[in-house]
Amino acid sequence: MDSILEGFKKALFLIFNLDRELLGIILLSLKVSGTALIISSVLGLLAGALTGLKKFPGRGIIMTILNTFMGLPPVVVGLFVYLLLSRRGPFGFMALLYTPSAMIIAQCILAFPIVAALSHSAIIKIDPLIKQASLTLGATPFQVTTAMIREARYGIMAGIIAALGRVMAEVGAILIVGGNIAGYTRVMTTTIALETDKGNFELALALGIILLMISLIINMALYLIQKKGALQT
Amino acid sequence: MGLTLSISRVYKSYDGKPVLKDCSFSFEKSGTYVLTGPNGSGKSTLFRICTLLEETDRGDVNYFSGGAAVVKTIELRRRITLLLPKVGVFNTTVFKNVAYGLMIRGINRDEVTERVIKALDFVGLVHKKNQKALTLSSGEMQRLGIARAMVVEPEILFLDEPTASVDQENTEILEDIILRMKRMGRSIVVITTHDMNQAKRLADWLLLMKDGKIVPG
Secondary structure (H helix, E strand, O other): OHHHHHHHHHHHHHHHOOOHHHHHHHHHHHHHHHHHHHHHHHHHHHHHHHHHHOOOOOHHHHHHHHHHHOOOOHHHHHHHHHHHHOOOOOOHHHOOOOOHHHHHHHHHHHHHHHHHHHHHHHHHOOOHHHHHHHHHOOOOHHHHHHHHHHHOHHHHHHHHHHHHHHHHHOOHHHHHHHOOOOOOOOOHHHHHHHHHHHOOHHHHHHHHHHHHHHHHHHHHHHHHHHHHHHHOO | OOEEEEEEEEEEEEOOEEEEEEEEEEEOOOEEEEEEOOOOOOHHHHHHHHOOOOOOOEEEEEEEEOOEEEOOOHHHHOOEEEEOOOOOOOOOEHHHHHHHHHHOOOOOHHHHHHHHHHHHHHOOOHHHOOOEHHHOOHHHHHHHHHHHHHOOOOOEEEEEOOOOOOOHHHHHHHHHHHHHHHHHOOOEEEEEEOOHHHHHHHOOEEEEEEOOEEEEO
16 A cells, blocks of 8 residues: 555656656657547547448448447457558558558547547537538539538547547557557557556556546546537537 | 429329329429329329429429439439428537528528528528427427528429428417518429318319329319
8 A cells, every 4th residue: 555655756756846757758659649530530430421421332341340440459450550550561562660650550540430420410410401401502513511510510520539539548559569668659558558567656646647648637627518519519 | 483383194103003194394493383182192102203303204303403414413402492391400509400401502601591591580490500400399390491491492382282280379470481581482382282271271282182183273
């Protein structure tokens, strides 16, 4: 118990003194997860809008695959990306393995189905009268699509925040493809795993506290968005 | 000379059941045309075809301007507007709902504000311009729908059962709005209703939908 309390004290000391190593790890985490989130949000929103607004053969199968991939085990994604990027893999010539780019790719694969499936779900719930209203007021097909996406904005934002929560907390995939190299691919979750193994709890706890705070902020944002959305529907 | 509409021998069926049977009519003079007929007589189908939301099985729907036929493009769709019996309201403020049709036409912000305020004032909703549109009553939503339709100044405005889902008080308000629009007399307004008394109050030309055809009322 004493060692845990001692660990907390040292962790708080690191946080309040803006420890250089700690800050570097946090910034890299935010950079990797933020980039992955932006890419997967753009692609996921496009996929969600396409499957939500257009009827085409195979749409049901695509949605089933997306829904299944929402629960992809991160280690499986890590293994898959590793095999693609390893020297003998099809993209080995790009030399991306054990780089932040490889971590971003892995996180994109984890986040994309969440954004796509939740965007699709939000868009198909929009009242068909909205589409008719846009059309009868003289909207072009593109303007009708943007009107539908704007109507689904709260559901789409909830999907993006859920994806952020997933990538920020993820460890398995980025450990495999990033390699946990100090100062280069070491992020919050992989540092916690490593430092806990070494029995160095101060840094692990400090990062754990920050990760929890980020998770809390994400969930509060999600709650507020859902509340606002519920109030307006 | 503004936009005119001519429908010629329009036929439309659903699942093999004909709704419109060689329906023909020309809407040429400015004023209010009221189309009556029982539910299911094809009034709404005709409106959807006239506003290019649906295709005919056969027959022609043609718009003319200055004697020349107008090609059915987005430019034509922006010269006509349809208000459905249930208004599809965007999840935003009353002001932004009414501004939508102007914004998508790329009209500048100052003009949008001026025209939206004028339209909201016309339907008695200017005091609610910053209110969330989804919190309006059904009668107020219908008034919002009229403001949203008229703010784009359509040359032909279709109002499909505008008072079907509102109470007596709002019906009177909506009728008053339509009568004031009629007095402005700038465009063709086509209204459907199954209330014959209302039809007589509003119409310059009374029409009846019978056996899938339009006949003088």
